[in-house]
Amino acid sequence: QVQLQESGPGLVKPSQTLSLTCTVSGGSITTNYYYWSWIRQPPGKGLEWMGAILDSDNTYYNPSLKSRTSISRDTSKNQFTLQLSSVTPEDTAVYYCARRFNGYDVWGQGTQVTVSS
Numbered sequence: 219q220v221q222l223q224e225s226g227p228g229l230v231k232p233s234q235t236l237s238l239t240c241t242v243s244g245g246s247i248t249t250n251y252y253y254w255s256w257i258r259q260p261p262g263k264g265l266e267w268m269g270a271i272l273d274s275d276n277t278y279y280n281p282s283l284k285s286r287t288s289i290s291r292d293t294s295k296n297q298f299t300l301q302l303s304s305v306t307p308e309d310t311a312v313y314y315c316a317r318r319f320n321g322y323d324v325w326g327q328g329t330q331v332t333v334s335s
Contacts, residue, residue, distance in 0.1 A: 220245035222315050222326035230309075230333050236302040240315030240326060247296050248273070253318040256289060256300045258311040259328075266311075270318065271298055305333045 226238035240254070247254060255270040269279040271289045279287050283302070291298040302309060310333050317324040 220317065220324050222317065222324055224313060224315050224326045224329040226313075226329060226331070228330055228332060230305055230331060231335050232306055232333055233304055236300070236305050236309065236331060236333075238300045238313055238315075238329065238331070240298050240300075242296045242298070242317075247291055247298060248293055251319060253278075254289075254291065254298045255316045255318050255322070257314045257316055257322075259314070260308070260311040265314075268300065268302075307333045309333045 221243045223241045224238055225241065230236045253270040253272050256268040257265050258268055259265050267280055268283055269277065269287050269289045271277045271291055274291065277289050286303045288301040289298060298315070310331065312328040312330050314328045315326045316322045
């Protein structure tokens with residue numbers, strides 16, 4: 219049974235870079251056809267897809283966040299990471315990692331990130 223677990227700081231200062239890691243257990247991040255994704259939910263708002271990584275050569279980003287977002291993976295650790303630069307208080311949200319094939323079938327529990335000085 220595949221499980222995902224997000225980790226990273228819960229508080230980030232404005233203008234800094236937010237970095238989160240998703241650790242995958244019970245399955246390999248190199249399995250074909252799975253998109254390993256980052257999704258967030260700001261307070262009082264809906265889910266926002268941020269981006270995904272398929273493999274080392276294929277990453278996909280929300281156009282509205284693309285200039286600030288980078289997703290990468292470490293196959294030796296079975297992890298994938300999110301970096302969001304130049305954060306503002308509007309980036310405060312619960313951040314989720316998730317696996318997508320035909321739909322999102324596995325989710326992490328989510329981690330709260332607050333952007334504040």
